[in-house]
Amino acid sequence: MKEIGTAEFETEVLNGGKVILDFYSTECPPCEALASKFEDLSNHYGEDIKFLKIYRQQNRDLAEKLGVKSSPTLLFYNNGNEMANRLSGGIKRSDIIKNLDLMLPPDKVISIKSKIKPSVSEFDVIILGAGPGGLTAGLYLCQSKINTVLVDIALPGGNVSTTHEVSNYPGFIEPQAGYMLSHNMSEQTKLCGTVYKVAVDVTKVDLAKKEVLIDEFETIRAKKIVIATGTTPNLTGAAGEKELKGKGISYCATCDAKYFDNKEVVVIGGGNSAVEESEFISRFASRITMVHQFDKFTANKQAQDKVFANKKINTLFNSEPRSFTKADDKIITEIENVITKERSKLVSDGVFIFIGMKPNIDLFGNELEADKWGYINTNEDMLTSIEGVYAVGDVTSKKYRQITTAVADGTIAAMAIAKDLN
Numbered sequence: 001m002k003e004i005g006t007a008e009f010e011t012e013v014l015n016g017g018k019v020i021l022d023f024y025s026t027e028c029p030p031c032e033a034l035a036s037k038f039e040d041l042s043n044h045y046g047e048d049i050k051f052l053k054i055y056r057q058q059n060r061d062l063a064e065k066l067g068v069k070s071s072p073t074l075l076f077y078n079n080g081n082e083m084a085n086r087l088s089g090g091i092k093r094s095d096i097i098k099n100l101d102l103m104l105p106p107d108k109v110i111s112i113k114s115k116i117k118p119s120v121s122e123f124d125v126i127i128l129g130a131g132p133g134g135l136t137a138g139l140y141l142c143q144s145k146i147n148t149v150l151v152d153i154a155l156p157g158g159n160v161s162t163t164h165e166v167s168n169y170p171g172f173i174e175p176q177a178g179y180m181l182s183h184n185m186s187e188q189t190k191l192c193g194t195v196y197k198v199a200v201d202v203t204k205v206d207l208a209k210k211e212v213l214i215d216e217f218e219t220i221r222a223k224k225i226v227i228a229t230g231t232t233p234n235l236t237g238a239a240g241e242k243e244l245k246g247k248g249i250s251y252c253a254t255c256d257a258k259y260f261d262n263k264e265v266v267v268i269g270g271g272n273s274a275v276e277e278s279e280f281i282s283r284f285a286s287r288i289t290m291v292h293q294f295d296k297f298t299a300n301k302q303a304q305d306k307v308f309a310n311k312k313i314n315t316l317f318n319s320e321p322r323s324f325t326k327a328d329d330k331i332i333t334e335i336e337n338v339i340t341k342e343r344s345k346l347v348s349d350g351v352f353i354f355i356g357m358k359p360n361i362d363l364f365g366n367e368l369e370a371d372k373w374g375y376i377n378t379n380e381d382m383l384t385s386i387e388g389v390y391a392v393g394d395v396t397s398k399k400y401r402q403i404t405t406a407v408a409d410g411t412i413a414a415m416a417i418a419k420d421l422n
């Protein structure tokens, strides 16, 4: 692995044969997350592919010329031609390997892979998920001098990192940008000394043996596991939804309704949360249009009565969203009447989608006792039905899911574990 500057770009990269080039920055958590993977892969692929790093801040003109807009960004070259997709952000080891493999003949790839030896590392505690629940558990465990590893399939921060503003987390007078709040939580836990393995593939979790397999080759073993994998909102699947998430489309009324004071919003959904949250949003918004796929709401009668009596709320039944687009500050929701197939457009200041959340339990759901929606049951110490396995935050069965409640769960689990291990 070698560090280069702009002056060496031509000789080392354009005339350098097979090259992987890492544009990195300092004070960049995803760059830190990449560094150890880059170094490790250079040990395996380094004889056939040149591993180069370039400091983006000091080579700005070159970065701009190449269209590199974020750190880290990995570029792949073969005889001066850029090949394979660029990778940036929270880069996974498996995605780098896919690109590297494209640069080599198949027999070479097989030979390299046969030499990659599986590794095993031991910790006291494995935390799965680095959102507020997992980060808090990590902080408390670390401060109790318990050897802890935090594993996340993405970068640390969980749902908070993509939340526009958080105004209800105690201790901050002004609303905080979600990414800053989660960054600060993560740095506090990391500075304490918790080991991070983030932006990894979690391929297997054995709760009974307390073993987690990451990136297909590294086994992590511990005495305890904390599951803090959170939830994922169900998506409508309509075009434009993913792109506008956090930029006009929200999945949390408690968090975002206040930004729609005197504004018009569209709410998608018709179950309890859609109906109750619409009622809450109406404290702020001037007009709400609820779009629901069936001919009546599925929420309980009492909640429905409130909505029907609310003059700010209109309803469009038998309708589903087909696309979301942004025009200036407005969101255009294209809806289709599922009976007549007629399409029409709703112009609003924002859209809330409440069509359910799902707990992230795919890797271990069947092994644990859970409620009828799949959320993990715990006792008051956050212990699950399996000895030594704890669950905290949104993935657990509970009534209210907020940052403060996840943080509280993380605290409880960590204190219970510390007491047990000590």
Ligand SMILES: Cc1cc2nc3c(=O)[nH]c(=O)nc-3n(C[C@H](O)[C@H](O)[C@H](O)COP(=O)(O)OP(=O)(O)OC[C@H]3O[C@@H](n4cnc5c(N)ncnc54)[C@H](O)[C@@H]3O)c2cc1C
Binding pocket: 128, 129, 130, 131, 132, 133, 134, 151, 152, 153, 154, 155, 156, 157, 158, 159, 160, 162, 163, 164, 165, 166, 167, 168, 169, 202, 228, 229, 230, 231, 233, 250, 251, 252, 254, 255, 256, 360, 363, 392, 393, 394, 395, 401, 402, 403, 404, 406
């Ligand atoms: C858009 C939005 C806005 C919100 N705004 C607010 C607000 O203003 N105030 C408030 O209090 N609450 C807010 N919330 C709720 C709040 O974000 C959650 O209650 C909180 O983040 C829950 O924390 P958690 O640690 O349980 O889970 P999450 O934050 O969901 O974190 C879970 C982590 O686990 C990781 N993960 C998932 N699967 C795996 C796996 N198999 N292995 C390893 N890691 C995995 C994920 O990548 C993620 O990093 C908002 C939620 C959303 C969706």
